[in-house]
Amino acid sequence: MHKTILIGALTAAGLAAGASAAATVDDVKARGELICGSNTGLTGFGAPDANGNWQGFDVALCRAIAAAVLGDPNKVRFVPTTGETRFTALASGEVDVLIRNSTWTFSRDTELAFDFVAVNYYDGQGFMVKKDLGVASAKELDGATVCIQTGTTTELNLADFFKANNMTYTPVNVQDDSQAQQQYLAGACDAYTTDASGLAASRATMADPENHIILPEIISKEPLGPVVRHGDNNWGDIVRWTFYALVTAEEKGITAANVEEVAASSTDPEVRRLLGVEGDMGAKIGLDNEFAKRAIAAVGNYGEIFEANIGEATPIGLARGLNALWTQGGLQYAPPFR
Amino acid sequence: MALAPDAPKDSFRLSMLIYDTRFRAMTIQVIVLILFGLAVAWLLNNTVQNLAAKGKTFNYSFLWVRAGYDIEQTLIPYTNDSTHFRALLVGLTNTLVVALVGCIGATILGVIVGVLRLSKNWLVARIMTVYVEIFRNIPLLLWILIIYVPISEIAPAPSAFRVTEEMQAAGQAPAASKILFDTVAVTNRGIYAPLPLFSRPLGSVDLGPVSLNLTFLSIVAVLGASILAYRALRARARAVQEATGVRPVTWWKSLMILVLPTALLLAAMGLHLEIPELTRFNFTGGILLQHAFTALTLALILYTGAFIAEIVRAGILAVSKGQTEAAYALGLRPNRTMSLIILPQALRVIIPPLISQYLNLTKNTSLGIAVSYLDLRGTLGGITLNQTGRELECMLLMMLIYLTISLIISAVMNVYNRSVRLKER
Known part of the structure; x- marks a missing residue:
């Protein structure tokens, strides 16, 4: 009996691990479709809209990569993953790239054998409470019940924060944002904690956002970014430089609307290299020269993506803050295209 | 004179493994066992290789x-x-x-x-x-x-149990209150029940990974002894009944033997109930029976x-x-x-x-x-x-x-x- 069960386990493990670590970009091209690990539904970052089309800040990056690699931003299949399943999905090869509000940490980068190729959103963990609770600071939450997503860094930060402030709490473990929101609204917990951006996104989808406040304390650093498997450096480069192309585009004032015009008229050598007018940037990462141009044309530059999905004009209403370009006091800084 | 031919020599040929029913069953079993072993080996090897490929130990x-x-x-x-x-x-x-x-x-x-x-x-x-x-x-x-x-949606939130000063002044009752003599609070987060505590517990002995709770052990020991004594009493009553035909009255003795020693022990250790009380966010004290x-x-x-x-x-x-x-x-x-x-x-x-x-x-x-x-x-x-x-x-x-x-x-x-x-x- 021992033996049979062991075999079962090993079969499962063997099959899961069976996906080869060979070039992901070839797999994607052969398949004609990019498989992107996304959120199960976090409005503004990654969620299907009323027509079933995926929309959001993270989703846009998936579409940019599809445009760069396959030439069509719609050739993406989105695989919804929870905080618990996302890394297994990536490690087993079920998804090509994971763009799902995932925090870059030492152990994930090393022990889990992943590469965080860039940071598309600099975030931090916050708390949301109902206004009528009368809480103005996270330090007043001693004894509270807190909803927390399992399998996340926020889970560990939460324990550390309460310990450091000599407070106690009762955790309520939930699987994803929608479950967390339901439990929080039902009053199963006093506070809901996750990345501040996630809180803002959750609040925007509530019936009465004005009755909920996000507490001022940010208790952690949460650099969120696209993740690929460790060892396939070429694929990592493609994802990284597609993202940086979008950032550079914002810096250079290239938008989805004017990209063709800029490509035709610009005299700035970096812009010309970026848009593939001269040089052979694309060939160096195994793509054609116009990969960045297609990505920008498909989804717009970093600033456009931000404003369209989570910016101040949207219900989520996030300020650029740390995510402004470095030239405007933020942290978004693309290495030179040279 | 013709001699009877020799009995056929008991020689073994390879083909007998398949055609001789004495050996066939064994042959099949051996082959299946080998295939099974190979499958196991393949799976193990596959796992080891894939772990290595991922750089995992x-x-x-x-x-x-x-x-x-x-x-x-x-x-x-x-x-x-x-x-x-x-x-x-x-x-x-x-x-x-x-x-x-x-x-x-x-x-x-x-x-x-x-x-x-x-x-x-x-x-x-x-x-x-x-x-x-x-x-x-x-x-x-x-x-x-x-x-x-239903139990987590219908039950009131802890805040519904709160009595504010204004409500007291106006003589209003809170939206919800504890049941069972004001001891058990049923909320949407779980059921808060009183917790039996001892003011003079016997402590515990630490034995590496496990620690023995002496309080609990002593209660079990006393209860066990009571039950043994009760059985002895019943056995004696039965013996008397069989000898004389009259069963002696035992109910009050049984009751004393079963209840009294444990009750005394509990009283000696200072048993009291910790009633859950509403604090800033939740009930504290007592034990929480989660709805899950x-x-x-x-x-x-x-x-x-x-x-x-x-x-x-x-x-x-x-x-x-x-x-x-x-x-x-x-x-x-x-x-x-x-x-x-x-x-x-x-x-x-x-x-x-x-x-x-x-x-x-x-x-x-x-x-x-x-x-x-x-x-x-x-x-x-x-x-x-x-x-x-x-x-x-x-x-x-x-x-x-x-x-x-x-x-x-x-x-x-x-x-x-x-x-x-x-x-x-």
């Missing part, structure tokens, strides 16, 4: 690293500074407590329903049939959710109870009707017939399938994940697995633990089965 040292996360329901001391192994133990105890309560509850429910389904009362029998058919034909997961959602626990246990009892009811019914029907008729002929009433004649015989048929129901129930506790009940699957197979990224190790260990629990239950029940089965002379 296979070891369990992560179990001794600080876990860093908190667990709602802990039956043994645990903080986020404890190790992953400790978190595993917390999960294991959470699994076992559901399994234990579930098995006991399902057995009681199953026996009652199984007997009532055979009742001559048409209405009772039909109601029991409806219960059995509904519960065993709808997936357990749905039952867990069906029970969990309640829903999971209740669903398991109702679901498995339906199966056990069918097993009990089958067991009873397996006892020949002549037994009942003979009992009636002797003048036994139906209740006594059931408890003295039918059920003891039915047990022989009931126990073996009952074992597999217990095993099912124990394994089904892992569905607690649906209501975020942190059992073994939730700690070792959930958070620990996720935070350490040791999928293979965690899964194998978890399977091994469930396997061990199941084998232990199976072994214990087999011993019991042996004790009730027909003694052949």
